[in-house]
Amino acid sequence: MLAKVLQFRPVRRIVTRRPPGPVDPTRRRHLLPEEVEALIRVAPWPDSAAILTCWVHGLRMQEFARLRWEQIDLARRVLHIWRLKHGLAADHPIPQREAANLLRLAEGMKPSELVFPAPRGGPWSEPAWTYRLRRAARAAGLEHLGVHPHMLRHACGYYLTNERGWDIHRVAAYLGHRKLEVTRGYAQLAPRQFAGAWEDV
Numbered sequence: 001m002l003a004k005v006l007q008f009r010p011v012r013r014i015v016t017r018r019p020p021g022p023v024d025p026t027r028r029r030h031l032l033p034e035e036v037e038a039l040i041r042v043a044p045w046p047d048s049a050a051i052l053t054c055w056v057h058g059l060r061m062q063e064f065a066r067l068r069w070e071q072i073d074l075a076r077r078v079l080h081i082w083r084l085k086h087g088l089a090a091d092h093p094i095p096q097r098e099a100a101n102l103l104r105l106a107e108g109m110k111p112s113e114l115v116f117p118a119p120r121g122g123p124w125s126e127p128a129w130t131y132r133l134r135r136a137a138r139a140a141g142l143e144h145l146g147v148h149p150h151m152l153r154h155a156c157g158y159y160l161t162n163e164r165g166w167d168i169h170r171v172a173a174y175l176g177h178r179k180l181e182v183t184r185g186y187a188q189l190a191p192r193q194f195a196g197a198w199e200d201v
Contacts (some may be wrong), residue, residue, distance in 0.1 A: 028145065030154035033163060038140040039133070039147070047132055049101035050116045051152065057092050058156030058175045060084055061149045065123040067115045074102060087176030157183065 031039075036055050040048045054064050062084055071080045077094040094102065105115065118124045130148050137147040145151075157175055160166045166174075172183040 030158040031151050033159055035142055036155050039136045042139040043136040052098055054152040055155055056098055058153045061126050083176035
């Protein structure tokens with residue numbers, strides 16, 4: 001009897017994960033402002049509006065996918081962001097260009113609904129949104145960059161640090177970082193810090 005039990009005992013499969021491949025040091029983790037603008041120009045509506053919002057507010061994938069109208073005050077032009085990864089929530093001003101997009105999207109929407117629903121009505125999945133971004137990247141001639149959703153968040157940090165000259169404390173507050181080590185990476189990327197190094201040579 002014991003032999004029969006042992007014979008039909010299910011075998012546990014040990015699943016081993018393949019180690020990740022080497023990181024390509026030549027590939028940027030962020031998009032430049034002109035590259036984001038190129039995506040916005042070629043992306044269909046409302047993808048173009050979603051790209052702008054992700055860039056302006058440095059949204060993570062799930063922060064974007066679950067963004068709801070109750071977080072937006074169009075009268076005051078303020079967006080309340082609930083940060084993930086124990087990030088710090090914050091109220092961001094909504095620039096005029098984005099406000100015009102949101103006003104267009106808001107027609108007929110209920111306050112509790114998603115701002116940017118997927119085609120079937122629910123929140124976007126990361127693979128589906130990545131596909132849409134890469135389709136726009138191909139149309140914009142940016143396929144070589146391997147565009148993915150988190151690059152828009154990095155693009156925000158890079159823009160505020162390099163183009164606007166914000167210090168890392170201000171950028172950290174804007175992106176909801178609790179640790180400055182995370183934000184310091186944007187300052188290290190910015191060529192602004194080396195400006196004038198060779199002007200007298």
